[in-house]
Amino acid sequence: MKKILLLHFSLFFLIANCQKKKQVMNIISTNNSENIEIKKDTMPDLDIASIKKLLDEEYNLIDANNAPPSPENTIKWINSEIYKSLLKNGYKSPSQQDFEAKIQTIFGVDTNGKLLCNRLKKEKGYILLYGEDPKKNYIYKEIPRAEFYPYQATGNIFLMMDNHFMSFIISPVRIVNFSKDSTHYKVKLPQYVISRNKYLFNDDKSQFAWLINNDEDFMQSLVTTFGYTEDKKLLKWAFEKQGFSNYQKYPPDNIMENYGKFLWTKQCNGEINLHPNTLYLIKELSEPSINKDKYLLNLAEYINYLVNNEKETELNLQQKAKIAAYLLAFGEQYKYNKEYGYNQMFLGKFIFYQDPDKKYKKEFEKNNYYNLPNLKKWYQQAEQEKDMFENDQTLADDPQPKDYVYRATYYKGPYSK
Template sequence: MKILKGLTVILLFIGGNNKGQEKKSIADIKNPGDDFIKTALIKQLKQGSTFTIDEAGAGLKKIQFETKELEAVAITADELLKSNGFNTLGTDEFNEKIKNIFGRIIDPNSQSIFLYINFFDKCDKQFVMYHNNGVDYEGLFVDKQRKIFTDFYYIPELIEYKKIYPKLNGIENFDVTRKSSINDSDIKIPHWRDIASLNEIRKKNVQTIVARNMFLFNDNKTQYKWLILNDQNFMAALVKTFGYTANTELLKWVIERTKFNKNHPQDYGKLFWTKQCDGSLKLHANTFKVLQKLYLPNDPSENRFILDYIKNYLEYFADFNNKETGISKEDKVKILANIVYFAEQYKYDKRFVSGYGDNSKMMGRLRFFLDQEEVNILQKNNYFNLPKFKEWWDNADYDDYFVEECEYNGTCGPDNRPMNMTEWRKQHPKE
């Protein structure tokens, strides 16, 4: 295959049944899109490299790429995947994967080949024709025709163009300049051939295309290991941005990396819920299942702080004035009820705290924070059908008193101790 003879990474293990197999060369595969890619390459060589230029500081306007350039990237990515043993899914299975992972529905009647997934705003369906920079643009393109996905890359970022197309080398013998919008001066643009790290950039880009597609569509464990070491933002975004929790190993990895941060408190909540593009709430049931396995008695690891993180998030999220992404009050109560229900179970688990159970008083905190309207929502929805919720809610009346007196009113001290449960119960007998 002419366009791929010069790839820095032409050899990748695909794992599984191919262990011990010679790493595959993709140099001899024929590609009917060669002229297509050559045309895109000529344009990009004439424009010069996008590297080493501070476009904002230099006053250079960003250049949109064309659909034909994106098509050239897709052709290259498809051949890369085929050469590495990628198993292309059927149309229905592929469409279902895209829906489950990214929350996007592929319209079978659409004539567009590509679907844009925006990592800054998952609900924004506007087609972005700019190279990712992590600040203004961050997204990927789903190729509905080839049933793969990829970022947009410039052709020199994927292939060794100087070896594959030697007749084009003369293009880079001429200076490339662009006008600054700040002072109308000419800014010299470096050629792609002048980028010292270009080989490493190519290698990373190729590995990223192969690893992402083979992990998500072929469940390739080897590629998963590479991704959590080399593509961590993407992997975390699958869970936190798009609410993809079906892969238990990935979900566990994200949970263990996510701590409550008072400067970014909303980030912790992304483990538990997401607001879908139709405005509905999606609770992540799998998060609670994974947490139950992670939070164990006498655990010396960082997991021992899980209930502390939950308590901190509860205190943050219970304040409805935090303007949390415009969710309804009913959704807010539902989220809190489910999170607290998970945490409260440890109060009754005698494996914890020398046989006396956890003492975080989660349900008592919830009682303290909810106003009467929110309590009514809880009761109207039958405590969201959580089996022991009402029992635990009723049992937490003393915890409500204790939390208010000692933690939020600040009236507890050496000379002012709250009543113990026996004393308090005499004054507040259960109905």
């Protein structure tokens, strides 16, 4: 156990030192600072003796055996300092209603429902979003209160439900600086604490540039982990960062898995939340004058990846069918658009090569084609066609999306617009 603690704290200090060089630090609190308006669950500034005692306790944890990551009074002090810092830096605490609406939109947390996910934990005064699934991460199994390790080691986010802000566990050792004569101290917090809160809960768009340049992983995780696609500027930045415009035939699974993170999110109750904003973005990026084929080719490749029985094991047939239906309905429109003329790239390929035993078709029918406009009509039309690659001796295997592009012509069907 002691070895685990030492290894964990060594990792924390290594990461913390690297981040210190990258992130701008703000002086936001001193032991003799002016009075500010605060709400409940905050602590007064500590005197010199108290802050030294707190730091001594934190240092002792490094060599302690079976000790908690941080004492409760330290956690309370950290949260209090973060909140007071936010107020000093212009943060406006949202109302309860606005805060709950924000965390539901951004993080998918419904405070009025049951929190059933492994990665969610509701406690008095806060909701914990685990950075990693505690059932999969060894640290949560072996060390008591391991969720209170510093943020750099866990990625845990604390949604503070009383004062309405987002908090993180930051070791006091990292943020307290004493004057030369040790009679005064200053508290410095990483800029990301201020910028994240103001950007997400105050709609302060001036924080965007700093965050995407200095807090890239967190900003991408808002989209790929939590499914936050309502911020169109953030979505476009995160999507274009992945290099999806660089199409390759037979793309690696990790690229396709990453592509899927922009298309859907699995909710706590197992429901699939699809992201139409991503499809709107793909449509925008696929205009003929910009980048006609590559994003749509990757979409077709993802459908191929999705319905492969050996892949996407996180999803069952019903969930896969719903995702596939939405993506097919979106992609099939390009068959009837004379700027593209993709012929059988989407539904044709799906019918002839991806659903040979018709199990997906049965799901579509059972769910009335998910009430998607045109999907049933387009599906029936595609069924009546002949496979354009039937008896084709030029292909080494089943036709791939790029093969359909080579034969693309505008297809005037009975349901074209």
